[in-house]
Amino acid sequence: MTSTFHDRIAAELTDIEAQGLTKPERVIASRQGPVIQVGGRDVLNFCANNYLGLAGDQRIVDAANAASEARGAGTASVRFICGTLDIHKELERSLADYLGFEDSILFAAAFDANGGLFEPLFGAEDAIVSDSLNHASIIDGVRLCKAKRYRFATSDMDDLETQLKAARADGAREIVIATDGAFSMDGYIAKLKDIRALADRYQALIMVDDCHATGFLGPQGKGSYAHHGVEIDFLTGTFGKALGGAMGGFICATAPVVQLLKQRARPYLFSNALAPSICGASLEAIRIARGSEGDTLRTQLFANAARYRSAMTEAGFNLLPGEHPIIPVMLGDARLAQDLAARMLELGVYVIGFSFPVVPRGAARIRTQMSAAHTFEHIDAAVAAFTTAGKELGVI
Numbered sequence: 001m002t003s004t005f006h007d008r009i010a011a012e013l014t015d016i017e018a019q020g021l022t023k024p025e026r027v028i029a030s031r032q033g034p035v036i037q038v039g040g041r042d043v044l045n046f047c048a049n050n051y052l053g054l055a056g057d058q059r060i061v062d063a064a065n066a067a068s069e070a071r072g073a074g075t076a077s078v079r080f081i082c083g084t085l086d087i088h089k090e091l092e093r094s095l096a097d098y099l100g101f102e103d104s105i106l107f108a109a110a111f112d113a114n115g116g117l118f119e120p121l122f123g124a125e126d127a128i129v130s131d132s133l134n135h136a137s138i139i140d141g142v143r144l145c146k147a148k149r150y151r152f153a154t155s156d157m158d159d160l161e162t163q164l165k166a167a168r169a170d171g172a173r174e175i176v177i178a179t180d181g182a183f184s185m186d187g188y189i190a191k192l193k194d195i196r197a198l199a200d201r202y203q204a205l206i207m208v209d210d211c212h213a214t215g216f217l218g219p220q221g222k223g224s225y226a227h228h229g230v231e232i233d234f235l236t237g238t239f240g241k242a243l244g245g246a247m248g249g250f251i252c253a254t255a256p257v258v259q260l261l262k263q264r265a266r267p268y269l270f271s272n273a274l275a276p277s278i279c280g281a282s283l284e285a286i287r288i289a290r291g292s293e294g295d296t297l298r299t300q301l302f303a304n305a306a307r308y309r310s311a312m313t314e315a316g317f318n319l320l321p322g323e324h325p326i327i328p329v330m331l332g333d334a335r336l337a338q339d340l341a342a343r344m345l346e347l348g349v350y351v352i353g354f355s356f357p358v359v360p361r362g363a364a365r366i367r368t369q370m371s372a373a374h375t376f377e378h379i380d381a382a383v384a385a386f387t388t389a390g391k392e393l394g395v396i
Ligand SMILES: Cc1ncc(COP(=O)(O)O)c(C=O)c1O
Pocket: 108, 109, 110, 111, 112, 114, 135, 137, 180, 184, 209, 211, 212, 237, 238, 239, 240, 247, 248, 249
């Protein structure tokens, strides 16, 4: 490698640092949970996607260990060669039954599910109409596909209709509306009732990424489409958040769509099968999420979110509105977000500043996230720490 290459990389890193955009990795030395160990001490954790509090749950860990014991560390193979285990089939069935679809297909991550969905199903004759706030993996998945792209301003139904009209006028064979079910940086829930109505009017299909909804939104935690009581065509999701917090992704759809994806989706055909431990953990998480314990956890989760929202608003912080357990504390300036997060850690609360390119420039924030494993005491302690740090740094 040339020295000019190394100089350029070093200059880019210096520039990222100078703009306050460096994303440091803090090392955690415990299980994921409402209280974690960082730097040798216990701190409250308010930024995991651990919605149902299952990531450190002993039953999930036991299920992961039992599956490893029974089927080993992994298959050392992709699914179609010699990598399909009985536990993969069981998980695909369980997931489809839980979420109300004919079938499902597993991926190593939801990033791969979104990357693998579009290209096999749609071609140059088709149109994908995508919400402007969609997750990076949807954007990348759409880029990998030859379909014509249209973008609508986030959750703006007039603009969605304009784009649908344009796609029809351009002679699209199929139109797919692609959206996050809940937007990961803002906690906004997609307007799926309105999207369904427009999809019916313009004969479009609907794809929803429910990474931030599966397990806790809607009846039995089935997700954003169940929350709105509508049907959709393709659902992508993750096991890395509410459903146990390990990793792994999936697509739910009709049986023929899943069959075709198993023949053509590149992240499925060219990547290792999901580890047995993750299958075991995810099956146990689904069992908990769909039952009455899931209802109790969801009630706690939303009570925590409501308590936190109201106390932080009263303290004078600028929160994005909503009901979702993702609750962004808006700060604007990237350096301020970092400084506030650093001071919060000193005060015993682990939160992270989010800045460009994860959120738009000038829209830096601390994205706090509630878990069913938080108690009201945890919530009140976090608000007290925010109030102290916010006053010190002139945020409130
Ligand atoms: C909306 C959304 N989609 C997809 C992903 C990717 O999920 P995974 O971690 O399973 O790749 C994430 C995670 O950050 C997400 O927030």
